[in-house]
Amino acid sequence: MAAAGRLIVFKVGSSTLVDEAGSLDRVFIRSLCDQVVALRAAGNQVVVVSSGAAAAGRDALGLSSRPSDMATLQACASVGQTALTEAYAEVLRERGVLCGQVLLTRRDVVDRDAYLNARNTLTRLLELGAVPVVNENDTVSVAEFTFGDNDMLGAIVSALVGADLYIILSDVDGLYIANPSVDPTATLIPEVTQVDRSISSVAGDSSSSFGTGGMSSKVRAARGMMAAGIPTVICEGRRPRVLLDVAEGKSVGTRFRPPADATPEAGRKLWIGLAEVVHGTIELDEGAAAAVLGHGASILPVGVSRVEGTFEAGEVVNVTNPAGELIGRGVVGYSSDDMLRVRGLKLEVIARFLGEAAAVPAVHRDELLVL
Numbered sequence: 001m002a003a004a005g006r007l008i009v010f011k012v013g014s015s016t017l018v019d020e021a022g023s024l025d026r027v028f029i030r031s032l033c034d035q036v037v038a039l040r041a042a043g044n045q046v047v048v049v050s051s052g053a054a055a056a057g058r059d060a061l062g063l064s065s066r067p068s069d070m071a072t073l074q075a076c077a078s079v080g081q082t083a084l085t086e087a088y089a090e091v092l093r094e095r096g097v098l099c100g101q102v103l104l105t106r107r108d109v110v111d112r113d114a115y116l117n118a119r120n121t122l123t124r125l126l127e128l129g130a131v132p133v134v135n136e137n138d139t140v141s142v143a144e145f146t147f148g149d150n151d152m153l154g155a156i157v158s159a160l161v162g163a164d165l166y167i168i169l170s171d172v173d174g175l176y177i178a179n180p181s182v183d184p185t186a187t188l189i190p191e192v193t194q195v196d197r198s199i200s201s202v203a204g205d206s207s208s209s210f211g212t213g214g215m216s217s218k219v220r221a222a223r224g225m226m227a228a229g230i231p232t233v234i235c236e237g238r239r240p241r242v243l244l245d246v247a248e249g250k251s252v253g254t255r256f257r258p259p260a261d262a263t264p265e266a267g268r269k270l271w272i273g274l275a276e277v278v279h280g281t282i283e284l285d286e287g288a289a290a291a292v293l294g295h296g297a298s299i300l301p302v303g304v305s306r307v308e309g310t311f312e313a314g315e316v317v318n319v320t321n322p323a324g325e326l327i328g329r330g331v332v333g334y335s336s337d338d339m340l341r342v343r344g345l346k347l348e349v350i351a352r353f354l355g356e357a358a359a360v361p362a363v364h365r366d367e368l369l370v371l
């Protein structure tokens, strides 16, 4: 029996949802819905994040390859989204369960009020007993406001609703030490407790004409989830009973296990880290990077060694160590121009030039998500 009383978000990718002919695989969708119903019967709440709109529309419109222009891709997603939601709705309806379509763009989560509004809607849908079926609103998303891939959308939704578990269903049974489509001898990594460079570097792009993000976007999403204290599993979607087995804690796919003492980050920090429209980068020296990673200290201008991009105070920037590796993301206290002036300086010195009120941390610890 699946452990009860949990909130489970799962994401299913395009390459898993279509059959060999490239059509929506309704038999597979039926099996997913049966598992959703079983999880709910055991007392869990479930949110579905489903890709597949563009793939389904491409099939319906008779296009043999993935369109390369935005307008055709968006037209495919428009035609496909109705078929996709209806495929879930029909099966769930037969089983006495309502589903609610939720289409989000990044614009709907980068703004704090919009983020909270999306959270309220999803929470209310769950309270009312419906299953939210979420996808990106592809027909209106424009380049700078796309999630890019649904792995991150699923992570944001997991953070929004405060999920206990995030499951990423793919066409491969987890993260391998190398892309198994390229290297058939590669072996599966069953568990990850820290997403460091050795893990990120093995995850490559998609080899399918339907998938977009590949394994690298799944690992990025899992890294965000680790920081949020939400366990994440990447696994083969077509394995029978896969959602039930993962929910029961069976050894399936690759499980990203946050450290036992991980405290779920406050909502605002998660928003900073995951909603991520990032405007630039600040690179830290060894000492500042160690202080951030060791005890989540605020970043002071004295520890900033390099500044990249153009940003205003209050925008989100990436934080990297001297090797250029991403270690966090946070709301910056200075514009990029001012940051270039104050980097390397102590707060007392900055106060002398700019005044006491302007001498602030480069990123305050309350507005920093350590990744």
Ligand SMILES: Nc1ncnc2c1ncn2[C@@H]1O[C@H](COP(=O)(O)OP(=O)(O)O)[C@@H](O)[C@H]1O
Pocket: 012, 013, 014, 015, 016, 169, 170, 171, 172, 174, 175, 176, 177, 178, 179, 180, 181, 202, 203, 204, 205, 206, 207, 208, 210, 211, 212, 213, 214, 215, 216
């Ligand atoms: N290290 C890796 N382990 C597993 N799969 C990998 C790895 N690197 C790249 N991949 C590729 O990522 C694909 C899964 O991503 P993708 O095609 O985007 O699927 P989805 O549609 O489920 O999002 C795999 O089928 C494989 O080709």
Ligand SMILES: N[C@@H](CCC(=O)OP(=O)(O)O)C(=O)O
Pocket: 012, 013, 014, 015, 050, 051, 052, 053, 054, 055, 077, 135, 136, 138, 148, 149, 150, 151, 210, 211, 212, 213, 214
């Ligand atoms: N929103 C798009 C899917 C984007 C996406 O991330 O696809 P995938 O890599 O298959 O999960 C669609 O529904 O076609």
